[in-house]
Amino acid sequence: MPSDSPAPVVRHEALNRDHFLLTLESARIAREARAGQFVMIQTRAGSDPLLRRPMSIYRVLPGRRGLIQILYKVVGTGTRYLSQQPRGALLGTLGPLGNGFRLPEPGTRPVLVAGGIGIAIFPFLAEALRKGRGPSPVLLYGGRSKRDLVALDFFRSRRIPVRLATEDGSTGTRGFVTRLLETLLAARKAADHLELFVCGPTPMLKAVGAVATGAGVACQLALESQMPCGIGVCLGCVVPCPGDARGPLFRRVCTEGPIFRASEVAL
Amino acid sequence: MTPARRSDGATDLRVQLGPLRLKNPVVAASGTFGYGAEFRPYLDLNDLGGFVTKGLSLLPRRGNAPPRTCETASGMLNAIGLANVGVEAFLAEKLPALRGCGTAVIANVFGETQDEYVAVARRLNGAPGLDAIELNLSCPNTEKGGLAFGVSPPVIREVVGAVRRAAPDLPLIVKLTPNITDVAVAATAAKEGGADILSLVNTFLGMAIDLKTRRPVLDNVVGGLSGPAIKPLALYMVQRVRSAVDLPIMGMGGIANCRDALEFIVAGSAAVQVGTLNFVDPGATTRLVREIDAWCRGEGVRAVRDLTGTLRLPAGTTPGPAAV
Numbered sequence: 001m002p003s004d005s006p007a008p009v010v011r012h013e014a015l016n017r018d019h020f021l022l023t024l025e026s027a028r029i030a031r032e033a034r035a036g037q038f039v040m041i042q043t044r045a046g047s048d049p050l051l052r053r054p055m056s057i058y059r060v061l062p063g064r065r066g067l068i069q070i071l072y073k074v075v076g077t078g079t080r081y082l083s084q085q086p087r088g089a090l091l092g093t094l095g096p097l098g099n100g101f102r103l104p105e106p107g108t109r110p111v112l113v114a115g116g117i118g119i120a121i122f123p124f125l126a127e128a129l130r131k132g133r134g135p136s137p138v139l140l141y142g143g144r145s146k147r148d149l150v151a152l153d154f155f156r157s158r159r160i161p162v163r164l165a166t167e168d169g170s171t172g173t174r175g176f177v178t179r180l181l182e183t184l185l186a187a188r189k190a191a192d193h194l195e196l197f198v199c200g201p202t203p204m205l206k207a208v209g210a211v212a213t214g215a216g217v218a219c220q221l222a223l224e225s226q227m228p229c230g231i232g233v234c235l236g237c238v239v240p241c242p243g244d245a246r247g248p249l250f251r252r253v254c255t256e257g258p259i260f261r262a263s264e265v266a267l
Numbered sequence: 268m269t270p271a272r273r274s275d276g277a278t279d280l281r282v283q284l285g286p287l288r289l290k291n292p293v294v295a296a297s298g299t300f301g302y303g304a305e306f307r308p309y310l311d312l313n314d315l316g317g318f319v320t321k322g323l324s325l326l327p328r329r330g331n332a333p334p335r336t337c338e339t340a341s342g343m344l345n346a347i348g349l350a351n352v353g354v355e356a357f358l359a360e361k362l363p364a365l366r367g368c369g370t371a372v373i374a375n376v377f378g379e380t381q382d383e384y385v386a387v388a389r390r391l392n393g394a395p396g397l398d399a400i401e402l403n404l405s406c407p408n409t410e411k412g413g414l415a416f417g418v419s420p421p422v423i424r425e426v427v428g429a430v431r432r433a434a435p436d437l438p439l440i441v442k443l444t445p446n447i448t449d450v451a452v453a454a455t456a457a458k459e460g461g462a463d464i465l466s467l468v469n470t471f472l473g474m475a476i477d478l479k480t481r482r483p484v485l486d487n488v489v490g491g492l493s494g495p496a497i498k499p500l501a502l503y504m505v506q507r508v509r510s511a512v513d514l515p516i517m518g519m520g521g522i523a524n525c526r527d528a529l530e531f532i533v534a535g536s537a538a539v540q541v542g543t544l545n546f547v548d549p550g551a552t553t554r555l556v557r558e559i560d561a562w563c564r565g566e567g568v569r570a571v572r573d574l575t576g577t578l579r580l581p582a583g584t585t586p587g588p589a590a591v
Contacts, residue, residue, distance in 0.1 A: 225333070226333075226334055228338075228345075231305060234298075235330060236336035238333050243329075248329075
């Protein structure tokens with residue numbers, strides 16, 4: 001069951017100019033969280049910004065203290081205030097929320113597909129996959145530029161193969177992450193069972209979902225949305241889903257998601 | 268009013284609004300509290316004065332396409348589009364789950380026509396475990412060119428009167444829209460129609476623009492503004508209605524803490540509703556109850572009802588929109 005309490009900032013590191021890794025102490029969230037779930041974090045006291053920010057859980061650190069980590073990018077006022085929170089600050093933290101990833105069937109090779117700060121959801125999943133002792137994952141990771149590709153050490157130190165793409169060609173393949181995906185799909189053998197786990201901006205989710213559907217590959221998408229409450233009551237974060245003659249159905253990203261199968265949503 | 272200071276014993280938090288008795292003056296507002304059960308992980312419903320359900324229509328509604336919300340300075344815009352499970356699913360699934368919850372359950376009701384309001388209210392009348400209904404008059408009236416029900420005094424009188432007759436057993440709260448020249452005119456019409464209680468205010472119409480795309484942020488273009496940004500506007504309207512109409516008031520609009528709630532009470536509210544704050548802090552309502560109790564003890568206020576309408580206006584203040 002989710003809970004809400006002030007969580008102390010234990011560490012707060014700048015990875016580069018606009019990417020930060022935040023470590024919070026929250027024994028209950030650390031105990032209950034599953035890969036793909038998120039928390040709502042108060043970025044600063046007072047009414048501006050008014051709303052909390054939804055953040056994927058990057059990792060639950062081993063140990064008894066109950067530490068969770070959040071990787072985020074400064075994109076607006078909320079995240080800018082968050083980046084100024086010093087060690088010892090107490091941040092209202094509500095979670096764990098959402099449904100989390102469904103782990104793949106035994107024998108299925110997981111393909112993690114990240115766009116930009118979408119990488120923040122995958123270390124937790126990589127650790128869950130390792131505990132599940134299935135085939136090791138591969139990471140396809142795209143960003144605008146080299147500077148947008150962070151957390152590479154986490155994957156490389158665990159011997160997870162990483163393939164990179166940048167829009168400006170500053171590192172890896174030039175272009176979108178879908179180019180990496182198309183190469184990987186073209187090279188697979190008929191007996192290979194793959195499942196895609198995807199997180200990134202909505203246009204990227206849409207493109208990757210279309211490639212997966214075209215190739216007949218199972219695909220879970222981690223959606224992001226404007227999310228005022230995170231607990232299913234404001235109905236603000238909905239995503240259109242295949243409906244009927246009356247039009248699309250709307251499902252809540254916070255409670256029916258944030259993880260959906262590609263076929264469940266009409267992005 | 269200067270009650271003797273006292274520090275012993277708990278404050279009497281009970282309030283009476285016409286036929287509706289609440290154990291304390293804090294009520295969670297419609298659209299911000301789901302159907303109640305969603306908040307069980309964060310608070311004990313038994314500690315709350317009451318809560319108002321998501322607005323109920325005759326049939327389920329899916330609501331508007333996203334984006335439905337947008338954060339603004341100390342507030343937020345929403346255009347959810349009145350998505351809800353419909354009155355039948357509410358009665359079959361949501362209301363039974365609240366049995367014994369120990370707080371007043373108030374069903375918010377809306378319709379696109381007067382007949383729809385009446386049908387929903389009739390269906391709710393006598394439902395076990397339901398304590399009152401609240402009419403949302405901000406809904407567009409499809410028979411009158413989409414103008415909200417709550418902006419025309421004759422329409423307000425008629426729809427309130429029709430609902431009054433359809434649900435004679437339930438206390439009737441009428442929720443007023445602020446998107447009108449003088450809210451006291453709407454309040455008077457609601458009273459004439461047979462309202463027991465007034466709740467105000469609903470959200471203020473507003474919009475947000477994405478400068479990069481030069482499009483409205485909300486798919487619906489226009490939305491309702493709520494949150495601390497509207498508090499002074501709402502507080503004024505509560506004071507205005509209090510001075511013009513003799514009905515108990517549930518005041519609301521941007522309440523973010525105990526002092527805000529008490530200001531609404533001093534301005535004339537017998538109870539307050541708390542809305543957007545529930546999104547930010549799901550345990551906020553019951554904390555407000557404890558803080559109001561503590562404040563009253565500190566100030567020597569024996570019963571919170573003694574604070575209602577204790578605003579001291581300057582001598583010679585005339586009711587009505589004053590020149591500023």
